[in-house]
Amino acid sequence: MARCDVCGNEYGRSFEVMMSGNTYTFDSFECAIHRLAPVCAHCGCHIVGHGIEAGELCYCCAHCARQAGVKGAVDHPNQQAGVSHAAR
Structure with missing residues (x-):
């Protein structure tokens, strides 16, 4: 053991x-x-799965990245604005 x-x-x-x-x-x-696991530079949660990397920092999601000033951060680059995942 x-x-x-x-x-x-x-x-x-x-x-x-x-x-x-x-x-x-x-x-x-x-x-x-x-x-x-890396820690989100904005909210402090542990990042399990795919996060967002911007420079030397990691974020758990695009929302946190944008809140920290990262321009144009999106969780799914192919997603159209205003379209949910279920609608595709």
């Missing part, structure tokens, strides 16, 4: 993640996200 690097739980089904030359041990995806 290995010990989680975040919560310290010893768990028989722990897993390792290698990132930037370092190896981390976790007992859950929650702990892995807490330790390794």
Whole structure:
């Protein structure tokens, strides 16, 4: 059994993640996200999935990027203004 690097739980089904030359041990995806996921430069949430990168900063969504002053940030570049995903 290995010990989680975040919560310290010893768990028989722990897993390792290698990132930037370092190896981390976790007992859950929650702990892995807490330790390794980038943080939105505007709202501070952990970014799980695709975010928006602008320069050296990451944002969880286009709304946060625009609120931080990033011009023209959109979540889906092919989306027409005023058209929802369901309407396509």
